[in-house]
Amino acid sequence: MSEDRLDVEVAIVGAGIAGLAAALAMKKVGIKSIVVVESAAGLRSTGAALGLFPNAWRALDVLGIAHKLIPLYPPLRKFRVTHTSTGETQEVSLDGAPVLRGMEVRVVHRRALLESLAEELPPGTIRFSSKLTSITRQKPTDASSGVILDLEDGTVIRAKALIGCDGVHSAVARWLGLSTPIDSGRGAVRGLSVYPDGHGFSSGSQQFLGKNERTGFFPMNDKEIYWFITRRSNPSDKDMAKEPDLILKNVTETMAKGFPPAFRDVVNHSELSTVSWAPLKFRLPWDVVVGPTHRGSVAVAGDAMHPMTPDLGQGGCAALEDAVVLGRNIAATLHIDGSVDAEKVERCLDDFVRERRWRAAGLIAGAYVSGRIQQGGSGWWESAVKFIRDGAFYRYMFPRIVSSVVGYDCGPLPITLVPA
Numbered sequence: 001m002s003e004d005r006l007d008v009e010v011a012i013v014g015a016g017i018a019g020l021a022a023a024l025a026m027k028k029v030g031i032k033s034i035v036v037v038e039s040a041a042g043l044r045s046t047g048a049a050l051g052l053f054p055n056a057w058r059a060l061d062v063l064g065i066a067h068k069l070i071p072l073y074p075p076l077r078k079f080r081v082t083h084t085s086t087g088e089t090q091e092v093s094l095d096g097a098p099v100l101r102g103m104e105v106r107v108v109h110r111r112a113l114l115e116s117l118a119e120e121l122p123p124g125t126i127r128f129s130s131k132l133t134s135i136t137r138q139k140p141t142d143a144s145s146g147v148i149l150d151l152e153d154g155t156v157i158r159a160k161a162l163i164g165c166d167g168v169h170s171a172v173a174r175w176l177g178l179s180t181p182i183d184s185g186r187g188a189v190r191g192l193s194v195y196p197d198g199h200g201f202s203s204g205s206q207q208f209l210g211k212n213e214r215t216g217f218f219p220m221n222d223k224e225i226y227w228f229i230t231r232r233s234n235p236s237d238k239d240m241a242k243e244p245d246l247i248l249k250n251v252t253e254t255m256a257k258g259f260p261p262a263f264r265d266v267v268n269h270s271e272l273s274t275v276s277w278a279p280l281k282f283r284l285p286w287d288v289v290v291g292p293t294h295r296g297s298v299a300v301a302g303d304a305m306h307p308m309t310p311d312l313g314q315g316g317c318a319a320l321e322d323a324v325v326l327g328r329n330i331a332a333t334l335h336i337d338g339s340v341d342a343e344k345v346e347r348c349l350d351d352f353v354r355e356r357r358w359r360a361a362g363l364i365a366g367a368y369v370s371g372r373i374q375q376g377g378s379g380w381w382e383s384a385v386k387f388i389r390d391g392a393f394y395r396y397m398f399p400r401i402v403s404s405v406v407g408y409d410c411g412p413l414p415i416t417l418v419p420a
Contacts, residue, residue: 004155008033009340010330011149011159013172015043015126017110018302018319019165020117023125024063025327028413032338035157036121037149039131043118045111048192048274049226051076051218052113053406056317057103059324062413065116066103072112073220075104079205081394084258090394105406107205107218107226109192113316130155135162135175137296146297146342160340161349162298163326165319168281170304176292178300181281181307184368186375187233188310189251189277193217193225193269201225201262208259214374215259217266227266229255230310230375233279244275251275280309282368285361293357297342299349301326306360311371312405314363321359324410326352331414359408366401 009031012019015038023036052060052069060066082089118126131152138158139145149157164172168181193199199219207216217227229251240246248270256264283291288306293299302319329352333344373393 004153006035006155006157008035008157008159009338010034010161010163011147011157012036012163012165013132013149014038014164014166014170014302014304015040015114015118015128016165016167016302016319017113017117017316018304018322019163020114020121020126021059021063021320021323022163022165022301022326024065024117024120025323025413026330027121027125028063029327029331030334030338031330031340034121034125035159036126037130037132037151037157038126038128041129043111043114045109045114046276046278047110047190048276049107049109049190049218049220050113050316051105051107051313052320053105053313053317053402054103055314055406055408055410056320057106059317059320059410061103062324062410063117063120063320065120068116069108069112070103070106073106073108075106076205076218077104079207079216081207081209082260083209084260085211092394092399107220109220110316127155129153132166132171135172135298146345160297160342161330161345164298164300164304165302167303168307170300172298173300173304176295176298176300178291178293179284179287181283183233184280184282184309184371185233186230186280186309186371187237187277188280189229189247189255189275191227191248191267191270191276192274193227193266194271195223195225195269198222199225199266199269206262208263209374210258212375213255213259215256215263217263225266225269227263227270228310230280230371231255232375237277237279241277244272247277248272248275280371282308282364285364288361288364289357294349294353297345297349299326299352301352301356305356306364308364308367309371310367311374312363312367312401314367314405317406318360318363321408321410322356324413325355327413328411329355363405366405370398370401 078093134150136148146160147162201219205218213231215229301322329348333341333348
């Protein structure tokens with residue numbers, strides 16, 4: 001085992017969307033030394049793709065990388081929802097959402113987003129294959145002191161601030177004492193399909209509502225389509241979680257059986273390496289509002305702070321918002337040489353959480369309720385919800401919910417006077 005000691009201003013655990021975006025925001029405000037610790041050997045791209053709404057594009061514009069991605073992906077102007085039991089199709093327009101030019105809803109490759117963020121960071125910022133084993137305060141009796149991170153390979157990192165961006169199963173969130181995310185009772189299969197000669201679908205998305213499942217696909221460009229299935233979890237689902245071939249077999253033979261040929265054709269064009277299944281988990285909204293989302297010089301962001309179900313498409317978008325808000329708040333702790341004032345870190349993180357907690361809690365609740373309404377099912381309660389879904393949800397409620405959510409503006413980053 002190697003022994004290495006590293007002193008930095010800010011340490012970030014997790015090189016996902018939240019972690020890389022937070023590192024970039026901090027670089028842009030002038031923090032002189034940042035390290036991102038990632039347990040995987042490289043950038044993770046589980047989930048294949050994700051939708052980015054106008055609120056996310058505002059954050060990416062502030063971070064300086066929106067221009068890299070916008071030309072690659074056409075905007076989604078509308079989506080169609082088809083009820084498989086009746087064949088009725090409803091069309092929902094996204095044109096009413098508050099957008100700026102180029103900031104419409106777009107579905108992007110997760111890896112393309114991660115690479116665009118990572119390439120803006122100084123070489124060596126991300127330490128791959130680095131598993132966190134422990135977190136301790138530099139001064140055990142001082143809640144506002146910096147932290148010491150011990151890594152599995154023997155590396156010791158001392159930082160004035162620690163931001164946990166390590167996802168739903170966050171080790172930093174556990175250290176803080178946050179409640180464990182709970183299972184929504186649903187799971188999702190996701191995949192990416194490739195048509196070398198072109199798929200021929202329009203740029204709008206298509207969703208299909210079954211009795212117990214909801215499926216959909218989103219053309220990303222003229223050759224690639226992102227697709228998903230959500231349904232109530234079965235005990236046997238976990239057996240296939242790490243076997244893409246079993247997941248795809250289950251989809252083609254069981255899950256997608258009652259859905260139209262167009263969707264089954266998309267599934268049959270899947271790139272096997274992109275197919276994944278995961279339970280849909282979320283943190284209770286009130287735990288985000290009143291729980292220990294930060295303590296002293298330690299805080300969490302992204303899914304480590306506010307895991308949510310994907311039914312509003314806001315998980316990645318909220319993580320990008322977090323990064324900008326975090327960067328703006330931590331900028332208030334900087335000295336002219338780019339170092340962080342350790343005595344101001346606790347107040348900075350308190351301000352960050354204060355600004356984000358109600359927004360995050362609202363997104364969690366909105367996504368959960370939206371998912372329950374859209375999912376359908378059997379039984380008297382589900383039948384009542386299904387009545388709302390089929391009669392009013394997509395026609396009246398969903399467009400207003402989306403417009404209210406994506407109109408959020410995370411604000412700018414301050415202009416730094418720190419020398420480059």
